[in-house]
Amino acid sequence: MKKITRRDFLKAGAVGTFAAGGLAALVEPLSAGAKPTATPPPTSTPVVPAGTPANGMGGMSMPGSEAGPISVPMPGTNREVDHAANGFNPTDILTDFDPGQVSRLAGGQTLHEYKIVAGEKDIEIVPGLSYAAWTYNGRIPGPTIRVREGDRVRIQFLNGASHEHSMHFHGIHPGSMDGVYDQVPPGGSFTYEFDARPFGVHLYHCHSFPLAMHVAKGLYGAFIVEPRNGWPRVDHEYVMVMSGFDVDYDGQNDFYNVNAIPFHYDKHPIQIKVGETVRIFLVNILEYDAINSFHLHANFFHYYPTGTSLIPSEYTDTIAQMQAQRGILEFSYPYPGRFMFHAHKTEFAELGWTGVFEVTE
Amino acid sequence: MSRIKILSPDEIPSEPPETEASVRPWPWATRKAVMVFLIALAAISLLFLLVKSSGSDVQPAQSTGPIEVSRTAFSQQTIVFTLRNTTIQPATLSAININSATWPFTAAPGATIPPGGSVRVTLDYHWLPGVAYDIDFFTADSSRINVNVTAGSGTSLPPMSSWFVYLLIGIVVGIVPVFLGLLWMPPLFRRLGAVGAVFLMAITLGLLIFLGIDTANTALEQALAVVGPSQAVGLVGIGGVLTFLLLASLAHRFGRKGSGAAAGSLGLAFVIAIGIGLHNLAESFAIGVSYTQGALMLGVFAVVSIILQNLTDAMGIVLPILDEKLTPGTLAILGLIGGGPAVIGGLLGGMISSSTLVVVMLSIGAGAMFEVAYEIAGLIRASAAEHPRWTVIFAGITTGIAALYFAGLFVK
Numbered sequence: 001m002k003k004i005t006r007r008d009f010l011k012a013g014a015v016g017t018f019a020a021g022g023l024a025a026l027v028e029p030l031s032a033g034a035k036p037t038a039t040p041p042p043t044s045t046p047v048v049p050a051g052t053p054a055n056g057m058g059g060m061s062m063p064g065s066e067a068g069p070i071s072v073p074m075p076g077t078n079r080e081v082d083h084a085a086n087g088f089n090p091t092d093i094l095t096d097f098d099p100g101q102v103s104r105l106a107g108g109q110t111l112h113e114y115k116i117v118a119g120e121k122d123i124e125i126v127p128g129l130s131y132a133a134w135t136y137n138g139r140i141p142g143p144t145i146r147v148r149e150g151d152r153v154r155i156q157f158l159n160g161a162s163h164e165h166s167m168h169f170h171g172i173h174p175g176s177m178d179g180v181y182d183q184v185p186p187g188g189s190f191t192y193e194f195d196a197r198p199f200g201v202h203l204y205h206c207h208s209f210p211l212a213m214h215v216a217k218g219l220y221g222a223f224i225v226e227p228r229n230g231w232p233r234v235d236h237e238y239v240m241v242m243s244g245f246d247v248d249y250d251g252q253n254d255f256y257n258v259n260a261i262p263f264h265y266d267k268h269p270i271q272i273k274v275g276e277t278v279r280i281f282l283v284n285i286l287e288y289d290a291i292n293s294f295h296l297h298a299n300f301f302h303y304y305p306t307g308t309s310l311i312p313s314e315y316t317d318t319i320a321q322m323q324a325q326r327g328i329l330e331f332s333y334p335y336p337g338r339f340m341f342h343a344h345k346t347e348f349a350e351l352g353w354t355g356v357f358e359v360t361e
Numbered sequence: 362m363s364r365i366k367i368l369s370p371d372e373i374p375s376e377p378p379e380t381e382a383s384v385r386p387w388p389w390a391t392r393k394a395v396m397v398f399l400i401a402l403a404a405i406s407l408l409f410l411l412v413k414s415s416g417s418d419v420q421p422a423q424s425t426g427p428i429e430v431s432r433t434a435f436s437q438q439t440i441v442f443t444l445r446n447t448t449i450q451p452a453t454l455s456a457i458n459i460n461s462a463t464w465p466f467t468a469a470p471g472a473t474i475p476p477g478g479s480v481r482v483t484l485d486y487h488w489l490p491g492v493a494y495d496i497d498f499f500t501a502d503s504s505r506i507n508v509n510v511t512a513g514s515g516t517s518l519p520p521m522s523s524w525f526v527y528l529l530i531g532i533v534v535g536i537v538p539v540f541l542g543l544l545w546m547p548p549l550f551r552r553l554g555a556v557g558a559v560f561l562m563a564i565t566l567g568l569l570i571f572l573g574i575d576t577a578n579t580a581l582e583q584a585l586a587v588v589g590p591s592q593a594v595g596l597v598g599i600g601g602v603l604t605f606l607l608l609a610s611l612a613h614r615f616g617r618k619g620s621g622a623a624a625g626s627l628g629l630a631f632v633i634a635i636g637i638g639l640h641n642l643a644e645s646f647a648i649g650v651s652y653t654q655g656a657l658m659l660g661v662f663a664v665v666s667i668i669l670q671n672l673t674d675a676m677g678i679v680l681p682i683l684d685e686k687l688t689p690g691t692l693a694i695l696g697l698i699g700g701g702p703a704v705i706g707g708l709l710g711g712m713i714s715s716s717t718l719v720v721v722m723l724s725i726g727a728g729a730m731f732e733v734a735y736e737i738a739g740l741i742r743a744s745a746a747e748h749p750r751w752t753v754i755f756a757g758i759t760t761g762i763a764a765l766y767f768a769g770l771f772v773k
Contacts, residue, residue, distance in 0.1 A: 129503060351458060351461060
């Protein structure tokens with residue numbers, strides 16, 4: 001064998017270094033600081049002050065909280081969406097009943113006028129995830145229309161989006177006002193006008209095709225028609241529209257919610273007091289899944305399906321609604337504490353359809 | 362009395378006369394003892410691997426799209442993912458759903474992954490052993506990356522460290538067979554006639570050709586599975602051709618039978634050993650990357666076929682130096698060069714879960730195999746120059762290819 005000279009050694013070394021360097025370039029380095037440690041520090045999560053339930057369901061990971069010292073990981077997200085950037089806040093939407101522009105017609109009938117614009121908007125539904133939504137008036141759900149039975153409703157609908165849209169109301173009205181055969185093209189407008197009947201809690205949504213997508217992308221809202229003499233007075237009235245988001249368009253919901261933002265009322269519990277009467281206008285517009293549900297913790301409620309009767313049909317703590325079913329729930333909490341409310345299809349609950357009532361003395 | 366010859370002072374030779382014992386510095390008895398030791402070592406290692414849990418609980422890389430989940434590790438009540446961004450745009454992780462539940466996570470160093478970079482994502486999740494988890498990763502632009510992983514099957518025995526497992530694998534499939542081959546082949550060759558020797562060489566050639574094609578095919582399959590702009594298929598060509606040329610140039614340099622019949626052959630043996638070592642490195646790297654939790658997941662037949670490969674590859678190493686005087690030290694070095702990379706490759710593969718690198722390594726292995734086949738073919742041609750035995754050679758090549766083909770059928 002020929003003697004290995006220094007030159008050979010250098011050549012081999014150079015080749016070897018090139019090879020190693022080439023291979024190293026192909027191997028992505030594990031990101032700096034990501035050394036295997038027993039408990040990786042949560043560098044991306046902001047420090048949450050104790051007592052603020054911003055950490056998943058019920059905030060049970062806070063040591064020393066009333067709920068107990070156990071630190072159990074629970075579903076949720078550990079950051080918050082930017083409500084200001086979204087342009088709406090689910091906490092406000094709870095009580096955002098809109099009578100519109102109220103006036104009186106010649107025959108004495110009350111007229112409610114609305115201007116509703118369909119648009120396209122990127123909404124942060126889950127922290128860091130931007131969803132290209134379609135909205136009525138820039139919010140999800142759309143404006144909560146609240147009128148009295150027999151009132152005239154006039155809605156000037158403008159299409160500011162790039163697809164055709166419409167508004168279809170669940171109520172009793174002429175065919176020309178149904179929002180199906182008169183689709184509004186982009187830039188067009190249509191004025192829906194009808195008398196509000198029957199009393200109850202109803203809804204409206206887009207009826208353009210493909211229907212599932214037009215509904216699922218955010219074009220829906222509650223339509224409440226009070227009985228002529230109104231409902232009995234309660235301390236709190238809330239509107240809750242249940243739905244979901246399919247962010248990757250595979251025909252399956254990836255997140256579920258009440259009033260658009262998953263886990264919102266879990267991070268920001270609804271504050272009520274012991275003994276206060278609560279009425280919830282609950283609407284289900286969930287697409288892609290057959291049945292949605294509502295379960296209230298540690299309490300029972302009277303349920304009025306569709307709100308069309310003043311006599312409740314059930315006294316229970318869990319009800320089911322398929323798409324476009326809706327109803328009124330009435331209850332009051334006899335005891336203080338933090339009480340969850342969520343879908344009792346657990347999958348929906350853990351994917352965002354969870355909230356909390358915080359009942360204080 | 363007549364048998365004793367009294368030498369006069371100038372008849373006394375300065376060197377002791379050559380005897381049988383000094384031509385073979387390693388007596389057969391010692392060889393047998395070493396071989397028994399090696400077999401015992403392999404058996405014990407196999408026993409370890411099959412009986413105990415590895416505990417590494419590391420999932421293979423999954424090419425799922427723009428974000429690649431390059432590693433999933435289940436540890437104490439935690440799941441840790443390593444996500445890699447294979448695109449040229451930064452990607453931001455926004456939400457994780459695991460088995461239909463949105464779960465809070467921490468991402469180190471942050472949720473935004475730079476192009477080509479990685480992040481470690483930790484979920485504080487109480488997983489159950491043996492359960493499959495369907496995990497969705499959502500990015501800021503609403504892409505959903507789905508992976509399906511099965512949690513480790515945890516046993517009551519304490520887990521072994523991964524590096525120990527790779528060491529054992531390397532010993533079982535790499536070091537032991539190569540050393541066994543080096544010890545066993547030369548005496549075997551000497552016992553066979555010239556025909557038998559040529560037949561064995563031809564079998565080796567057949568095996569090497571098949572291995573080369575098989576490795577190249579595996580490299581291409583992996584390359585097609587790699588998502589991203591790395592042009593992995595091109596890497597196969599680059600790796601294979603460059604390795605072939607590099608080894609061929611080394612063989613030409615050091616393998617020349619220039620000064621004396623013995624001079625070039627040892628160099629050629631070293632080059633062949635390097636080639637086989639590269640192939641072992643590539644194969645064990647691929648094994649390391651695809652190693653999954655629980656007991657050794659390689660099929661028994663796959664292990665056996667790799668062991669047989671290395672046994673016969675050792676034949677390739679000793680062919681150029683059959684008539685040489687070999688010290689145990691030289692044999693040991695050749696064996697380490699040929700079989701040692703099986704250990705290193707496994708460790709590297711376990712540490713660096715990069716599907717692109719698997720492609721490169723496999724292409725290097727394929728190129729190495731083809732080059733060694735080229736050298737063996739040269740040796741066969743040299744031996745056939747005096748006595749052409751083409752039928753024997755053809756039969757041998759066919760036997761080698763057929764053996765691996767049918768073994769492959771069993772494995773699959």
